[in-house]
Amino acid sequence: MxxxxxxxxxxxxPLLLVPSAASAVHRCETGGQPMYTDLxxxxxxxxxxxxxxxxxxxxxxxRERTELNRLQKLREQRERQDQQIRDLAARGAAARxxxxxxxxxxxxxxxxxxxxxxxxxxxxxxxxxRRAQEKFDSECR
Numbered sequence: 001m002x003x004x005x006x007x008x009x010x011x012x013x014p015l016l017l018v019p020s021a022a023s024a025v026h027r028c029e030t031g032g033q034p035m036y037t038d039l040x041x042x043x044x045x046x047x048x049x050x051x052x053x054x055x056x057x058x059x060x061x062x063r064e065r066t067e068l069n070r071l072q073k074l075r076e077q078r079e080r081q082d083q084q085i086r087d088l089a090a091r092g093a094a095a096r097x098x099x100x101x102x103x104x105x106x107x108x109x110x111x112x113x114x115x116x117x118x119x120x121x122x123x124x125x126x127x128x129x130r131r132a133q134e135k136f137d138s139e140c141r
Contacts, residue, residue: 100140107132 027034028041110129117125 096140100136103132103136103139107136 026037026040028037029035107129110125110132114122114125114129
C-alpha cells in the first residue's frame with residue numbers, strides 16, 4: 001500500500017467509527033413547539049405525526065376540477081361561436097359569388113343585346129349595358 005492510500009484510509013477511519021448523524025430524526029414537542037433531534041425524546045412527549053392533508057387536498061382538487069370543467073365549457077362555447085361565424089362567412093361568400101355570376105351574365109346579355117339591336121334602339125341598349133356594368137362593379141369589385 002502506498003503512502004497516499006494509507007493517508008486516505010487514516011483520514012476516513014474516524015468517519016467510519018462515528019455513527020451517522022442523519023441515521024434517525026426524532027420529532028419531539030416541547031412546550032407546544034415541535035423540535036427535531038437526532039436523539040430519542042427523553043421523557044418528552046413524542047408528537048404524533050401531522051394529520052393527513054387529504055381534506056384540504058380534496059377540496060383543492062374539487063375546486064380545480066370545477067374550474068377545469070368551467071374552462072372546458074367556455075372553450076367549447078367559443079369553438080361553437082367561431083364555427084357559426086365561419087359558417088355565416090361561408091354562406092355570405094357563396095351568396096355574393098352567386099350574385100356576381102348573375103350580374104356577369106346580365107352584362108354579357110346586355111352586350112349581346114347592344115350588338116344585335118337596331119340603330120334606333122342602340123342608345124337605349126347602351127344605357128342598359130352601362131347600368132348593368134355599374135351594378136356589377138358596385139356589387140362585385
